[in-house]
Amino acid sequence: MALDDRKLDVLRAIVEDYVATQEPVGSKSLVERHQLGVSPATVRNDMAVLEEEGYIRQPHTSAGRVPTDRGYRLFVDRLSTVKPLSPAERRAIERFLVGAVDLDDVVHRTVRLLAQLTRQVAVVQYPSLARSTVRHLELVPISTTRLMVVMIANTGRVEQRVVDLPAPIDESQVTTLRRLTNEKLCGSKLADTPPLVQALVDESAPELTPATIALSTVLLETLVERHEERVALAGTANLTRGGLLDFQGSLRPILEALEEEVILLKLIGEVEPITRVRIGDETEIDNLRSTSIVSTGYGPGVTIVGGLGVLGPTRMDYPATIATVRAVARYVGEMLAQN
Amino acid sequence: MALDDRKLDVLRAIVEDYVATQEPVGSKSLVERHQLGVSPATVRNDMAVLEEEGYIRQPHTSAGRVPTDRGYRLFVDRLSTVKPLSPAERRAIERFLVGAVDLDDVVHRTVRLLAQLTRQVAVVQYPSLARSTVRHLELVPISTTRLMVVMIANTGRVEQRVVDLPAPIDESQVTTLRRLTNEKLCGSKLADTPPLVQALVDESAPELTPATIALSTVLLETLVERHEERVALAGTANLTRGGLLDFQGSLRPILEALEEEVILLKLIGEVEPITRVRIGDETEIDNLRSTSIVSTGYGPGVTIVGGLGVLGPTRMDYPATIATVRAVARYVGEMLAQN
DNA sequence: TCTTGGCACTCGACTGTAGCGAGTGCCAGT
DNA sequence: ACTGGCACTCGCTACAGTCGAGTGCCAAGA
Numbered sequence: 001m002a003l004d005d006r007k008l009d010v011l012r013a014i015v016e017d018y019v020a021t022q023e024p025v026g027s028k029s030l031v032e033r034h035q036l037g038v039s040p041a042t043v044r045n046d047m048a049v050l051e052e053e054g055y056i057r058q059p060h061t062s063a064g065r066v067p068t069d070r071g072y073r074l075f076v077d078r079l080s081t082v083k084p085l086s087p088a089e090r091r092a093i094e095r096f097l098v099g100a101v102d103l104d105d106v107v108h109r110t111v112r113l114l115a116q117l118t119r120q121v122a123v124v125q126y127p128s129l130a131r132s133t134v135r136h137l138e139l140v141p142i143s144t145t146r147l148m149v150v151m152i153a154n155t156g157r158v159e160q161r162v163v164d165l166p167a168p169i170d171e172s173q174v175t176t177l178r179r180l181t182n183e184k185l186c187g188s189k190l191a192d193t194p195p196l197v198q199a200l201v202d203e204s205a206p207e208l209t210p211a212t213i214a215l216s217t218v219l220l221e222t223l224v225e226r227h228e229e230r231v232a233l234a235g236t237a238n239l240t241r242g243g244l245l246d247f248q249g250s251l252r253p254i255l256e257a258l259e260e261e262v263i264l265l266k267l268i269g270e271v272e273p274i275t276r277v278r279i280g281d282e283t284e285i286d287n288l289r290s291t292s293i294v295s296t297g298y299g300p301g302v303t304i305v306g307g308l309g310v311l312g313p314t315r316m317d318y319p320a321t322i323a324t325v326r327a328v329a330r331y332v333g334e335m336l337a338q339n
Numbered sequence: 340m341a342l343d344d345r346k347l348d349v350l351r352a353i354v355e356d357y358v359a360t361q362e363p364v365g366s367k368s369l370v371e372r373h374q375l376g377v378s379p380a381t382v383r384n385d386m387a388v389l390e391e392e393g394y395i396r397q398p399h400t401s402a403g404r405v406p407t408d409r410g411y412r413l414f415v416d417r418l419s420t421v422k423p424l425s426p427a428e429r430r431a432i433e434r435f436l437v438g439a440v441d442l443d444d445v446v447h448r449t450v451r452l453l454a455q456l457t458r459q460v461a462v463v464q465y466p467s468l469a470r471s472t473v474r475h476l477e478l479v480p481i482s483t484t485r486l487m488v489v490m491i492a493n494t495g496r497v498e499q500r501v502v503d504l505p506a507p508i509d510e511s512q513v514t515t516l517r518r519l520t521n522e523k524l525c526g527s528k529l530a531d532t533p534p535l536v537q538a539l540v541d542e543s544a545p546e547l548t549p550a551t552i553a554l555s556t557v558l559l560e561t562l563v564e565r566h567e568e569r570v571a572l573a574g575t576a577n578l579t580r581g582g583l584l585d586f587q588g589s590l591r592p593i594l595e596a597l598e599e600e601v602i603l604l605k606l607i608g609e610v611e612p613i614t615r616v617r618i619g620d621e622t623e624i625d626n627l628r629s630t631s632i633v634s635t636g637y638g639p640g641v642t643i644v645g646g647l648g649v650l651g652p653t654r655m656d657y658p659a660t661i662a663t664v665r666a667v668a669r670y671v672g673e674m675l676a677q678n
Numbered sequence: 679t680c681t682t683g684g685c686a687c688t689c690g691a692c693t694g695t696a697g698c699g700a701g702t703g704c705c706a707g708t
Numbered sequence: 709a710c711t712g713g714c715a716c717t718c719g720c721t722a723c724a725g726t727c728g729a730g731t732g733c734c735a736a737g738a
Contacts, residue, residue: 024701026700026701026702027701027702028700028701029700038710038711039710039711039712040701040711040712041710041711041712041713042709042710042711044701044702044703045703045709045710047702048702048703058701058702059719060717060718060719061701061702061716061717061718061719062699062700062701062702062716062717062718062719063700063701063702063718063719064700064701064702065701101500101501101561102498102499102500102501103499135479135481135487136477136479136487138475138477138479138489140474140475140477140491142474148474148475148491150477150489150491150497152479152487152489152499156499156501158489158497158499159441160441160442160491160495160497161440161441162440162441162495222440234598235598236575236594236597236598237590237591237594237595237598239594240589240590240591240594250579251576251579251590252576252579255575255576255578255579256576258575259573259574259575259576363730365729365730365731366730366731367729367730368729368730377681377682378681378682378683379682379683379730380681380682380683380684381680381681381682383730383731383732384680384681384732386731387731387732397730397731398690399688399689399690400687400688400689400690400730400731401687401688401689401690401728401729401730401731402689402690402729402730402731403729403730403731404730
């Protein structure tokens, strides 16, 4: 059955009221607060249809209606327009992000900003190594048989590993190795490095081959195979707003899920610049059944190097949240472009 | 008034029972579960005294007794013996920490381990820069007027900053600058670097002086003045155990406090190898009135490079927690000593 | 002087009942 | 197709009553 315009208006009104008040909304208060131009009885009929179609439900007989996940989905897809940010919010974003001294700083400031503006839990992925290129590789001897390798990526990320060498090498050999690796790998995307690393081993001077193999093993293993993705988190205290009414009383499963980086990455590690909204079950994480996630990709210019987003109750102000997430992502992109 | 031995026994029994059951403990169940050798009535008299002295209190008339902060304090100081770790726990610690690939990895594994073993919130401070020495400084040109400086510390920490140069410099000048800074600063403690950095500027070749000044400004500002301390956090989900009975119902203030790195550092940033226990108000943080913190320093050998600890309800198993925190700190120290 | 059993008392937790009111579904009328 | 009216549902709150764990006090005994 097709929903006519008025039924959609009713659904929109229900979502807006419920988000604002956090209480099931009844037919009478609905017509009072919105200019629907019809009587409560008519609204009730519409509600009955909406309920039959699964867009709203009653917590119990004789209570008002509450949107279902499906109702929110329809609202987000067809009934809402993105709220423009207030000037105050724009100013807050700018003020917050200027003066960041390094990548860590940018990420931390961003995640705090996002948490503060949306009053929800914010997650920011560090620029993905897989989508970074190598800017410089530095080898620092720790002892004659141990080497620290530091990789600096164009996104500002810096990763280090310790390499155990099969045989001692001296200072000049380290210099040779350093030059060689930099020549081979600088400028290439991390995802493209495996053949280059192989070439590195093939071309190394015989006496350096064992060391080169050890080095390349570490490089491949840590930087390419297990993607070293990282995330920053802030605003968990915001989960307690709405005093346990959201999240059916227990924060536990949500806090547990938030501690799993793998889960967070799956949810906000976007590849596309598109803003995604996952509502309830759409998160596909059991522990997050009662939450929604708004996420988007960010990066300098048009390329995407990482994702960011917020997590909150399914009952959230989607238009405002979407606007804020997008705006913050855009600013962070500009920030990164400057480096 | 001096408390005789039996009154102390009663207090100990109350603390132990309350920690175990989370329910106010009455005189009758006390004598049932502990071999006190006296009747409930006697225990009641002792309880009255303990209450008068402020070691225990009644949530309401006709309820059992609950230890006060002062009671826990006395318990920790004089009535408890550190529980030895179970073999299973020892094994868990070893298994968890072997195979750590870099400092980030060590810290993350440690904080998770600690959270898991104590079933509380764990906090681990990264090795403090102030107590590290410079192992290597790397300068990587980003453009002709921008330089990324990467500092590698002996503790494994790697910090990077971008330096804006007043005038362009070429590759060979970077090499010169790199050699000079490393000669001057390698091996010295960060806290001792200011005069060395100054000497660096004085001795630099005239054409490099402006660049050197820019570089040294960044070095001093970021690495010495504002101590770049970092912490890792895990186990916030454990706050929800005991279903809101601890923390008088609201996790909010606690989650808020946990987001402030400054607060965490104040609480677990130990300088001494001593294990500290802060109970309730002793945390000196309003938001953490209902929590206790057990913290200790760690480091390779005898020197302390950072702190770690756990935060939980004042009603926590102090002997077990103290033992675990100490054991983990010791293992982390050994871990670091290997590098 | 310390310990003990007895006893009256307190007060939170739980249960059952009743009234209220927001909200609904249905139906007949326009 | 919309509307007003009406009976009904059911969660919420208040209130009264009961139960029981736990206490404080006291007088008697070791």
